Amino acid sequence: MSLASRLLTGLTLRLARRFIVTRELSTHLEKPVRLLLPLLGLQSVWLSAPDDLALIPIARRLTGILILVCVTWLIMRILRALEQTILLSNPVDVADNLRARRIQTQTKVLFRTINFFVLLIGLAAMLMTFPAARQFGASLLASAGLAGLAAGFAARPVLANLIAGIQIAVTQPIRLDDVVIVENEWGRIEEITGSYVIVRIWDDRRLVVPLQYFIEKPFQNWTRRNSSLIGTVFVWVDYALPLEPLREELRRLCKDVPELWDGRVCVLQVTDTSEKSMQLRALVSSADSSRNWDLRCHVRENLIGFIQRQYPHALPQLRADLSVGQKPQVDMRTPEHTEPERQPPV
Incomplete structure (x- = not known):
């Protein structure tokens, strides 16, 4: 043989x-x-x-x-x-890997679930070869009320994660290599097991999250449909800054880095004002979150440098009226019995 x-x-x-x-x-x-x-x-x-x-x-x-x-x-x-x-x-090491990641996620979760049931049935078949095990099973079925309640309560976390795994495989709120924000941590889905998910944080830490979390609690998925993203850059400037030269500089900065900017969005707007300065918001788009982060840093640094070189007076300034708080001139010809001097309001 x-x-x-x-x-x-x-x-x-x-x-x-x-x-x-x-x-x-x-x-x-x-x-x-x-x-x-x-x-x-x-x-x-x-x-x-x-x-x-x-x-x-x-x-x-x-x-x-x-x-x-x-x-x-x-x-x-x-x-x-x-x-x-x-x-x-269905390899994921390609440029457009959305379909491959979806198939790989479904495959891994579903096959692990099937493996669990195969192992469970195999163990049950081995136990059933012993007569004592058959009698034990019959007694369990006879007292299924209390025993079933206790077993169900004890196995609740396992069954809940198992059902959550099936839901994730079918509905796919997350997939392998998805960019997510979980518990205020930015990372990528590195592994999906039968009971938990490994999220690789940006600084190479690993966040272990139960499968139920992605069914019961809200989280951010930055690559649900595609990986393209719009990022924001905020700059506070003085009212004396002209906006059109800054808009032209923003367009030039985006065109200078075609490997970071995908050509979709490049906008500069005034989004807020205060008594001292105004807030500018630059919107820039990229093919994925990593490129968008680098593009935002590039735009922020160079916009600040442009303002410093071309319009240094337009940086945020603190204005004050120096005449406020000074004592008024006292007319020496005023009679002595006049009212005493009063301080100006604060």
């Missing part, structure tokens, strides 16, 4: 080199098949042996359990091979 399994595996590998599906299946199934075939042959020997042979029931049960383990392992490896095939067919 071992020789037959090796020959079968070698032949399959040779025929499957040109196809992704067969290559992945043959690679992932090599070890479980090599173990399963000898176990099946051994079990056929035990079943054909006389029932009164010494230790034959134990040998049959032990071999049957090992066969169930191998079958469970084989099914999980098949699922893993199919998952790898889908992932390899």
Whole structure:
């Protein structure tokens, strides 16, 4: 049997080199098949042996359990091979990877959920080979009221995350490599497991978030439909600054960095005023959030430098009336019995 399994595996590998599906299946199934075939042959020997042979029931049960383990392992490896095939067919290392990220997210979450159920069914099948386990299961079914309530309450976090994983796979509020803001932290979705999500923060920290969080609480997803983004730059200036030269400078700054600016939005507006200065807001767009951050820093630094060079008097200034607070001139000819001097209002 071992020789037959090796020959079968070698032949399959040779025929499957040109196809992704067969290559992945043959690679992932090599070890479980090599173990399963000898176990099946051994079990056929035990079943054909006389029932009164010494230790034959134990040998049959032990071999049957090992066969169930191998079958469970084989099914999980098949699922893993199919998952790898889908992932390899939809790479994310391309310019427009929105569709690939959506497919990869659905694939990983759904296959992990299926793996969980396969493992659960396999363990249940192994337990059912023991008569005591069957009796235990019957007693549980007989007292399903209290036992079911206790089991459901104990397994509530696991089941909630499992259901949340299915919801995320279907509705996809997040996908792999999405840019999100969670708990006031900016980062990218690095990994989605069966119970939690790993968010890689901009400074290389990892934020571990339960799956339920993305179903029950609000968060920001900057790449839900596409990765393009509009950023803002605020500058406070004096009222003496002319706006048209600054608008021309903003357009020039954006055109100078085509690798950062995507050509969609480049606007300068007065958005607020106070008794001392006015607030200018520059809107600039980029293909993704990382480029937009660099573009905003570039625009902010150069606008400030332009104002300093061309209109230094237009930087925010504090104005004051120096005559306020000074004592008025006293006419020495005023009679002494006049009213006393009064201070000006503060």
